[in-house]
Amino acid sequence: MLQIKNLTKKYAKDFKAVDDLSLTVAAGEIYGFIGHNGAGKSTTIKSVVGALDFDEGDILIDGKSVKTEPIECKSITAFVPDNPDIYDHLTGMQYINFICDLFGVGKERNELVKKYADEFELTQNLGDVISSYSHGMKQKLVLISALIHSPKLLVLDEPFVGLDPLASHKLKEIMKEFCAAGGAIFFSSHVLEVVEKLCDRVGIIKQGKLVKEGNVQEIIGDKSLESLFLEIQNG
Numbered sequence: 554m555l556q557i558k559n560l561t562k563k564y565a566k567d568f569k570a571v572d573d574l575s576l577t578v579a580a581g582e583i584y585g586f587i588g589h590n591g592a593g594k595s596t597t598i599k600s601v602v603g604a605l606d607f608d609e610g611d612i613l614i615d616g617k618s619v620k621t622e623p624i625e626c627k628s629i630t631a632f633v634p635d636n637p638d639i640y641d642h643l644t645g646m647q648y649i650n651f652i653c654d655l656f657g658v659g660k661e662r663n664e665l666v667k668k669y670a671d672e673f674e675l676t677q678n679l680g681d682v683i684s685s686y687s688h689g690m691k692q693k694l695v696l697i698s699a700l701i702h703s704p705k706l707l708v709l710d711e712p713f714v715g716l717d718p719l720a721s722h723k724l725k726e727i728m729k730e731f732c733a734a735g736g737a738i739f740f741s742s743h744v745l746e747v748v749e750k751l752c753d754r755v756g757i758i759k760q761g762k763l764v765k766e767g768n769v770q771e772i773i774g775d776k777s778l779e780s781l782f783l784e785i786q787n788g
Contacts, residue, residue, distance in 0.1 A: 554737035559610035631699035656702035709740035
């Protein structure tokens with residue numbers, strides 16, 4: 554579903570934020586992408602979703618290149634950033650309808666809105682203006698908007714930040730259901746315990762390079778993902 558091929562992004566003549574990075578995420582798979590601050594995670598994610606140009610390599614989503622077929626790629630991708638920037642003057646429902654209109658979601662939107670808003674306990678707040686929302690409520694709204702158009706690829710940057718325990722648990726369930734139905738998830742998180750328990754595979758990036766990748770249990774062995782991560786960062 555996602556194939557990153559020899560991705561390189563330079564921010565200065567001699568500085569590569571991402572250096573010849575290659576990885577794949579299959580349909581039905583949750584892939585955890587971890588690294589320290591400044592390692593290149595956000596640059597990679599922004600390149601995948603088409604928010605950032607890159608210098609070398611290519612990124613394919615369901616076989617389509619983000620370089621040559623950007624609209625086709627974006628139409629089957631949903632992105633939830635770590636700090637959602639949404640229209641505060643709209644109500645929650647107006648924002649969801651705006652996203653539905655962008656992606657051509659038809660009458661089925663009502664059923665989907667009810668499903669996800671109920672699951673995230675946001676239904677009674679959809680008539681309120683977004684400026685009155687807490688960070689966690691905004692995060693829930695953006696997650697609903699991401700799921701509402703039935704993407705094939707979900708790209709999530711720190712999706713659990715700001716969510717209460719109940720909403721975090723619900724999001725984990727939804728992520729598993731999404732992949733069980735054939736979708737793929739590429740997400741970053743600093744909460745390594747969640748990555749270890751939730752993901753099928755994991756990739757660790759350090760100074761722009763992918764330094765470790767594989768099935769979670771295979772690469773950690775009898776260690777925890779946290780201890781492996783610290784070994785790599787201090788090594």
